[in-house]
Amino acid sequence: MLLNGDIISTLSVLYVEDSKTTRESMSILLRNKFKTVFVASDGEEGLFLCKKNRNDINIIITDVNMPKLSGIEMVRELRKIDINVPVIFTSAYTDSDLLLGVMELGITDYLVKPFSIPNLFIRIEHIFEEIHYQHLALRQEKELYQYLELLNKVAIVSKTDTKGKILFVNDIFCEVSGYKKGELLGKSHNIVRHPDMGKDIYENLWQTILSGNIWKGKVKNRTKNGDAYHVNATILPIYDENEKIIGFIGIRFLITEDEDDKLEFRKKVAKHIKFSKENEITLLDEIRELKEQINKQNIIIDNLKNSSNF
Template identity: 40%
Template sequence: MKFDKELFLKIRETAINEQIKVLYVEDKEDVLLSTKELLSNFFEHLDTATDGFEGLEKFKQNPYDIIITDINLPKMDGLEMAKKIKEIDKKIPIIVITAFTKMEYLLESIKIGVYGYILKPIDMDQLLETLNRVVEKVYLRKERDRAVALLEQYKKIIDEGFTVTKTDPTGVITYANDKFCKISGYSREELIGKPHNIVRHPDMPKKAFKDLWNTIKAGKIWRGVVKNKTKDGKSFYVKATVAPIFDENGKIKEYIAVRENITDIVNPRKLIQDKIIEFSNPLLVLGAIEDFDDLENLYGESIIEELQEVFVKKAKSLFPPQCQMNLSFNMGDGRFAFIKDQTEKKEINEILYALKQFQENIRNTKFSVGEYEFELETVLSLATQKDHMFKNAELGLKKALKEKLDIVKGDGLYQTAIENAKKNIATLKMIKDAIKNDRIVSYFQPIYNNKTDIIEKYESLVRLIDKDGKVLSPFFFLNVAKIGKYYKQITRIVIKNAIETLKIMPNKEISINLSAVDIEDESIRNEIFAILENNPDISKKLVVELLEDEGINQLNVVKNFIKKLKGFGVKIAIDDFGSGYSNFSRLIEYEPDYIKIDASLIKDITTNKNNLHIVEAIRDFAKKQGYKTVAEYVSNEEIFRIVKELGIDYSQGYYISEPLPEPI
C-alpha cells in the first residue's frame, strides 16, 4: 500500500518524542489485533480495551493523550464512552474508527466533540491525515503547558530572588511582592496606598532620595545602595534599581523598584560565592531538611535554631570518604550547603552515588538537642559547573522540593531559564516598539458570497510590522503578548481599526476575532459596548468571531456578552467549526449567525471523502438551524468549485484573496 512516508515519519517522531499515550477500544478480536499492529507503528505507548466500560475505567486510571474507538461496543457503545470521557477531560482528542456511515452517528460524534471520524476499511491516507492533526494538537497542548510552566518559573525566579515594588507617579506604593513584605515586616495591606518613605531609614541623607527622584522623573534608571528600616525599626541594606515605566504615549505611568538584600555582606551565600571563584574544581551541594516547617511549629524557634547548627556540624562528617566536603554552612530555614575543591574531577554518577550514601547516613543518625532526638530526611541539589553555580544549585533544590525528588543535578538550569526569558523579553520589546510607533495594524481578508459572486465581508486580522518592515502574523508575537500588558492593547487596536474601517465601508461587514481572554476582561467588554452605543449604524455591520473556547473560565460572562452584542445588532460567528473540542456545544450556547468551517476540513476536500461528508453534514445542519456557512482555506479553483457546488454560502482563502492592508 502506498502512503506518505514523510508524513508517517513525522507522526511517529512526534509521538515518540512526546511519549504520547493512546487507548484503542475495539471488541472484535481480529480487528483489534490488526489495527493495534498498525497503530503500534506510530505509538510506543498503546493500550487496548474490548468494551466501552473497560475503556472508560482505563481512562480514569491512566493519563492518556488520545482515545481511538469503534462505535459498536458491548456494555457501553463508543459514543457513550466518548461522551463520559469528555465530561472528565474536555480537551482530550477522540478518533472514531467505524463501519457506520449513518448521518446520525456523524452528527452525534460532532456533538460530543469527536476529533476525527474514520470509516472502515481504513484508508491509509485518511488515517495519516487524521493522526497528523491529532498528534499535532496533542503536541501543541503539551508545548503550551510546558511554556506556561516555564513562564511561571521565570516570574518565580525574579520574585524569589529580589524584592519588587511598584509605585504610581507620585511615589505611592501600588504593588509589593512577598519577599519585600517579608524583609520589611509589613503586610501587603499595610504597604499598598502608602508613600515609599514608609521604609526610609532616617540615616539616609535627603540628597540621595532627591537624586533618585530627579533621575527617575527624567525618565532614566537610578541605581544605588539604600538603607531601609523594617516595621519594627531594624535596618536592612539593599542594592536597588529603580526605573520608570512608560505608557504607549511615552508618558511615565509608574515606577518599579527591584532590590537585592545585601544586609549580610559576609553571609553564607557571599562566602560560598567567593569559594566558587577561588576553587579550581568546585563541587557545591545545597540541601534542605524535609518537613522543616512542621518541626519549627512543633518545637519552637530556639530548639530548631540549635538543631540546624548541630545538623550542619555533624552532617559534614557523614559524607562518604570519596566525597568529603571542605566547608559547611547553615543557610537558615532548614537549608544547608557544603562545598569542596575537587583535586580531581569525578564523574557525575560517582558523585550521585556518594550523595545517596550521605542521605542514607543522615537517615541512620540521631541528632540530639537537649532532651530531644531527631531523625531527619534531606533533599539535595548539586552543581559542578562554575558558571552560575549557586543559582543552578538553588534552582535544583527548588525543583527537588517541588517534585519530591531525592537529588537533582542543577547544572544549566539557570542558564536555560535566562535564555528563554531573553527570547521572550526581546519579543516583548518588539511588541512595545510596534505599539508605540503604530506598527500594530489590521489586514483584511475578503469573504466571497458564493451565490451573488461578490465580496460582501472582510475578516480583520492583526499584523505586526517590525523595524525592518517585515509583516509578522500573530504566530510570532501574540502568545508572548499575553504574558505582559500588551495583549489587551493589541485587542483595543484591532477593535479601533475595524470600527474606523466600517465607517468608510457602508455596505460591507467586518469581523473581528475575540478570545476568552478578551471577553472575560470587563474593561474591554465595556469599551466595546460604549463604541456600539455611540455608533449604532456600525453595530449591524460588525461580526464578532468567537475563537476556540477551551480556555473559557467564565461561561456565563461570555454568554451574557453575546446576548448583549446581539441586542446591538452585532452578528456572531463561530470560528474553526468541525475540529477540536466544543464546536457543537458552542452552537447550542451561542446561536450564531455564521459557522466558519475549519480549514482542516476544506483544504483536503478534493481528495478526502470523509472531509467532504463532514462538510455536507455541517451544511445540512446549518441550513436546518438557519445559520450561514463560510468555508475557510479556499486555496484553489477546484476547492472553490466544490464548495460552491455543496451550497456553502461564503468562501474565504487565498484563492479569493490573501489578507490585504486595506479592503478592496
C-alpha cells in the first residue's frame, strides 16, 4: 500500500448524503481525489450499493440522519453481513447518545458539519496508514509463527523464565533427553546439564542473555539415563510489551563432537566393503571358470576311457 498523499488515489469510496446540494458538491471533490466514488442519497441506497460493490469499496463516508434508513442503521446492516470497511460519520449534531451508538458499531471517525475537506482527507490517510501497519504487523506475526512451527519440527526447543525454570519443551527435546514433559516442566533447566560443562561457560551464558543479548555456542548435555549428547545452542531473551525480559527461548540442533572422524571412518568402511565385494565377485568368477575347466577335463577323460574299452 502507498503511504501519505498517494493513498487516497488508490481507494474507492461510498459517499452517502441525503442533502442534494451537499452531495453534489462533495461528489465533485471526492472524484478529484479517489479512484472510484459511489454516491447514494440515503441509507437504503447506500446499503444496496455497498452490497453490490462490497469487494471494491474501501471506505464509507455517510451522514447519520437520513430518510428511509439512517447511517447508523445502514452500517448496522452491513456489519451483520461482515462488511467491515472503515466508516466516517458526518452530522450537524453532537448528541452523546448518538455518538455512543456510533462507537458501538466500531466506527473509525466522526466529523461534525461543517468540516474541513483537507482535514477529511488527512484523517482518511491516517486511517489507512494505521491499517497498513496493522496488516504489516499481522503478516510479520504470521511469518514468525510459521518460522517457530518449522523450528519446532526440526530443532530441540525449550522456554524458561528468568531463573531458568522450564516453562515449555517440544517433543524433540523429550525424545533426545529421555524425559517426559511432566518430568521437565517446572524444573530447572540444569536437569540436562552435563557435569563436564564448566561453570564459566554457564556464567558467560547467563551474563549474555540477562543483558538482553543472544548467546550461541556448543553445549554438552546429559540424558535421563546418563548418556551425553551435544548441541549447537542459541539462547534468545523474551520481552514483554514494556521491553522487560520475562524469559528465554533456547533453540538447539544435535551435533556430534567427532562428526568428521566418524564421517571418515564411514567412508573407509564403505570403501572396504566395496573392495571386498569386488574381490568376492572376481573370486566367484574364477571358481566358476575353474569348475567349467574341471568339467571339460572330466568329459575328455570319460571319452578316452570309452574309446579304449571299445
